[in-house]
Amino acid sequence: MQLSVDGVETFVATGGRPFEPSLPAVVLLHGAGFDHSTWALHSRWFAHHGYSVLAPDLPGHGRSQGKSLMTIAGMADWTAALLDAAGARPARLIGHSMGSLIALETAARHPDRVSGLSLIGTAATMTVGPDLLKAAEANDPSAIDMVSIWGLGLKAELGGSLAPGLWMHQGAQRVLQRCAPGVLHSDLNACNTYQNALAAAAQIKVPVTFILGERDMMTPAKAGKTLAAAMPHARTVALPAAGHMMMIEQPDELLAAIKDN
Structure with a gap:
């Protein structure tokens, strides 16, 4: 569906069912350079199991x-504005990487708008x-290569797709190649300069689940566990052999982890 968020036309996938504000809401937030298609499986599961789904393309991404x-702070305020534009109840936020x-940050800045968190590859x-930053700033295709190679685990690089005939590496590259010039650099720089995670974590009062890939080279599991340690009551799930892009590498295992939050 299309929504106007802060005066900007925004595309939001809803998992194949119309968004119903009276239902519990789930917001699925994609990573740097990606879009709503990251959540093709997971958005449909939630939409067909009693939730209303918002899987937006962030401004300048996708459609x-x-x-x-x-x-990141600006994106967090934008996420709260998205919930307002949709008329959503306090939502569970599920985010990958960026x-x-x-x-x-949304949960820290707008606690009344958030009912729970699932943090994937964080x-x-x-x-x-x-x-990588320099290549992305120059719109050099090598930036896409670096993200694809570092982002996928070993099995994915060897052709471990559950869908016969599909190659996860090339699929990830195609999404990144559709980015407008400057978008990937802007996203990566936002991640690189964000320093508020531990302070934000100290403010969180809602249930939190961390889902970490044991072979994640972009956000190693050890780094995710450092953040999880700042939330004593958080639940942590480690996916064996998974790299950073768990949504396509281990979609069923990831779904099991997030739906049980």
Whole structure:
């Protein structure tokens, strides 16, 4: 569906069913350079099991208009505005990578709008290497190569797709290649400069689940556990052999982890 969020035309996937404000809401927040298609399986499961789903393309991404937002704080405020535009009840936020930081910051800045968190492939600090930042700033295709290679676990690189004939590596590259110039760099820089995760974690009062990939090279599980340690009552699930892009590498295992939050 299309929504106007802060005056910008925004595309929001709803999992194949119309958004119903009276139902419990789930918001699915994608990572740097990606879009709503990240959540193809998971959005449908929630939409067909008693939830209303909002899986937006962030500004400047996918089918959404506007310019990409420059900071995690700005994206968090935008997420609260999305909930207002949809007329949603307090929502459970499910975020991957950059989306996990957005979800965390939204819960800290707008606690009355959030009922729970699932943080996937996250870390206390999401440092981005200077070579990747430089390549992304120059719109060099090598940036897409780096994200794809580092983002997928070994099995995914060897053709471990559950759907016969599909190659996860090339699929990830195609989504990133559709980014408008500057979007990937803007997202990566927002992650790299965000330093508020531990302070935000200390403010969280809602249930939190961390889902971490044991072979994640972009946000190593050890870094995710550092953030989880700041929330004594958080639940942590580690997916064996999974890399960073758990939504496509281990979709069923990830769904089991997030639906049980």
